[in-house]
Amino acid sequence: MRLTSFITESRDSFYWPRLLAFGLLACTLLLPLLAFDWVTAPGSLVLCPLRAVTGIPCPSCGLTRALAHLERGHWAAAVRFHPFAPMVFLLVLALAVMLAFELATHRTIIGNPLRERRDVWLVFAGLAVFQVARTAIFFLDGGWSAFWRENLVARLLALARTVF
């Protein structure tokens, strides 16, 4: 089966969407562990498109580096890169295990913990508060220089100065 047809024709399948989700969760856990040196190297490539353009970290910026440190047992460094790293690690691990169980038994066990619309918006509000606080800390902690250096306009101007 070609990859494109696997993706487009798997809508009503029990296995394929779960297999894809399981693969993505496995990548989330394994890639930071296997590519630790590359992920944690200072000045490594910024993969987040939002940060690459704005120069300001998005809600999930630092999570890959945090997971890389967490999986090597560097707890303090992990929390420094992203305070939710331990929670995300446990959540992803639990989901991967439950998905593997679903795939093995052909039974649905993963429910929806956010059934009420209010709960969804409460989680969103929590994320919004986190992002506002994180952005404030970023700037109070001397992030201005990184912001002026790393946003897209500044990088284009620097490039123009180099060329002309």
Added chain:
Amino acid sequence: MSDTNTGGQRIPYFKNDPFIVLLLGFVTCGLYLIYWNIKMAEVINAVVEKQVITPPVAIFSGCCFPVNLYFYYLVGQNLEVIGRKVGNPTLQDQSVLLIVLGFVAPMVSAMIVQGEINKLYN
């Protein structure tokens, strides 16, 4: 602005200029994209009349790159279903395109989806 009714199912009104999605995504450092994911999941679930994108997937797709790819996989697959439901044959399965774009520029995927979903309200 009012909700749209299609086949007895009330569809939340969520019509935006795709460029506004891109702009607000950058200005809010990604927060708007999480909001957009939640709203888009509501719209798609309402049109398809079953929960194809659960709220946790919608929320965490804005925070976790692999979940974001999974979100666009689900959205892309259901565009065709939405097209059939509303009698708009121009809506096609775009999951491959959305996943590929989701790797490099998730905001562009969001713009494409918003453009397609806007057709619901025409």
